[in-house]
Each structure stands twice: as C-alpha cells, then as structure tokens.
Amino acid sequence: MKNRLKVLRAEHNLTQDELGKMLGVSRQAVNALETEKHSPSLDLAYRIATVFKQPVEQIFQNPHTVAEAEV
Incomplete structure (x- = not known):
C-alpha cells in the first residue's frame, strides 16, 4: 500500500527504531511498511x-480508489 510514512518520519526526525517503539512494533515492521x-x-x-496527527487518508493511499485518469 502506497504511503507517506518515510517522508513523515524524516520530517519528524525519527529513526525507524524510534517510530517502531512509539507504535509498539519492531524497526523491521516500520521498514516493511x-x-x-x-x-x-x-x-x-x-x-x-x-x-x-494526520488522518489515515493523508498517510496511506486507498488502493480501492479509482484514479481520475482511469475513469
């Protein structure tokens, strides 16, 4: 699933390990996302x-939404 996680993490100066700890998951899980x-x-x-502090839709792209170009 396309997402902005890496960009957001960098903007907040967080390592994968730090974000993982905040979320209760491993660094490897953050990397896989x-x-x-x-x-x-x-x-x-x-x-x-x-x-x-963003809506889910601002972070993750809905794979079930049809792009305007495809309509």
Whole structure:
C-alpha cells in the first residue's frame, strides 16, 4: 500500500527504531511498511495517524480508489 510514512518520519526526525517503539512494533515492521512490502492493520494505521496527527487518508493511499485518469 502506497504511503507517506518515510517522508513523515524524516520530517519528524525519527529513526525507524524510534517510530517502531512509539507504535509498539519492531524497526523491521516500520521498514516493511515504508518499502510497501506489507500493509498495516487498521489498528496500526490509526496508531500511525495518531503519532503524526494526520488522518489515515493523508498517510496511506486507498488502493480501492479509482484514479481520475482511469475513469
């Protein structure tokens, strides 16, 4: 799932390990999200949104939304 996690983490001067600790997950889990190897659970997506004080939709792209160019 496309996301802005890496950009947001850099903007907040957080390492993957620091963010992982804030979220209750491993550094490897943060890396897997950033590289789009895994999608977050709904619970984790909301925890991430809370950390960055942004709506989930501002961080993660909905894969079920049809792009305007495809309509």
